[in-house]
Amino acid sequence: MSQKLSELIDLLKGHRVYIQTHNFPDPDAIASAYGLQVLLGKFRINTVICHHGSVERAMTANMVSEFQIDMTADSELKYMTSEDYIITVDSQKGNANILDLIGNEVAVIDHHPVFCVVDDYKYRDIRIVGSCSTIIADYYRQYKIEMPGSVATALLYGLKCDTRDFTRGVTQLDVDIYSYLFPKADNRLIRHFQSGEIEYHELNSFVDSMRNIEVYDGVAFAFLNFYCTDAFIATISDFILNVDVVNFSVVYTRRDDGFKFSVRSEIEELNAGLIISEALANVGSGGGHKSMAGGYASESKILDISIDYNKVIQNLFLSIIDKIPHKGYTAKKRNEAEEITVKSTEPEKNDTENA
Structure with a gap:
């Protein structure tokens, strides 16, 4: 066993341990939480997977049901x-997309x-x-830990989803892990999970969202003027890049007291995570990867600038x-855009998940 994994095992022994995902x-x-739970179980460390918010997509719920997670x-x-003790996976303490539970966040894998x-x-x-x-699969691979097919x-499904079938954010380690997981995984099941990316009841909403797209020099904005899940916002953001x-x-769409954002980029120079972090710095928070990111803005802070929130x-x-x-790309003056002055406020927690 590696020194790093042994440090985690030693840290957790003798404690009640929770594995917390990001919200929704x-x-x-x-x-990741499931793979880590099974791995820790091999060292007689029992864990509880916990989260805030529902499992929003049918395809995700199908995986949970199939493997009885x-x-x-x-x-x-x-x-x-x-x-x-709490281990946060696929998120980090302090982000707005993970509920601050009473337990002690002693470890992060992200x-x-x-x-x-x-x-x-x-x-x-x-x-x-x-x-x-x-990362979770790499623990199994590096330390030669037996991995169940489930x-x-x-893990292969999670890898394919977050890289959108290896079209974004892919590193050499992801490629190596794919080769490691592929012969062990049930790819028929993965195809079944993937078939539910868009749900039947969302079709009208999908069409409506296409009617609200505005494009400026390759930058598209779409306001979803109806209730939708975080996952649906991300689906639309991915889809628009096909234009x-x-x-x-x-x-973006409304929430109770603000706006939820999903941002995507296919241009190397336009880092989605950095752009949304800077864009929302004074009205909310945001962050994420170069190609995909998420964020949240306070409605009151947006309206303090102008009532035309779009x-x-x-x-x-x-x-x-x-x-x-x-x-x-050539930056050009946008005559229809009013000049704005953003008020400086204390930065809020960062929201990078469900991007």
Whole structure:
């Protein structure tokens, strides 16, 4: 066993341990938590997988059901105390997309860039790779730990989902892990899970969302003026990149007291995570990878700038993007955009998941 894995095992022994995903967990978060739970079980460390928010997509729920993954909602955590240990997977303490539970977050395993610096982890494994599933699978591979077929299938599915079938954010480690997992996984099941990416009841919403797209020099904005899940926002953001005149997409919808964002980029120079972090710095928070990111903005702070929130949001992003030269792009004056002044406020927690 490696020194790093032995450190985690030693840290957790003798404690009640929870594995916490980000809110409204997606396939990568669930697969990572499941794979880690099975791995720790081999060292007689029992764990509980916990989360806040529902499993939103049918394809994700199908995986949970197929492998009988036991997931506990935060509302059902009756016995967690401040003495219990929490491992966060596919997210990091301090982000707005992960509920702050009463337990002690002692460890993090994640593949996202660090936007909120936390110094009190006792174990940290953050690698900028295509998926968190990649990191969990690498534990099995490096330390020659036997992997059940269900774990291999879940991890491969999580890897394929977060890299969108190896079209974004792929590293050499992701490729190596794919080769490791492929012969162990049930690819028939993965095809079955993937077939539910768009659900029947969402078809009208999907069409409606296409009617609200505005494009400026390859940057597309779509306001979804209806209730939709975080996962659906991300699906629309991915889809818009298929439009021939679009290379950067910003999709957003209302929440109770603000706006939820999903951002995608297929241009190397336009780093989605950095752009949304800077664009929302004074009205909310955001972050993520170069090609995919998420965020949240306060409605009151947006409306403090102007009641035309769509124009405010467009200007927040375009004012950043216009400063970044990239191939095939020329910044030009947008006559229809009002000049804005963003009030400086204390930064909020970062929201990088369900991007």
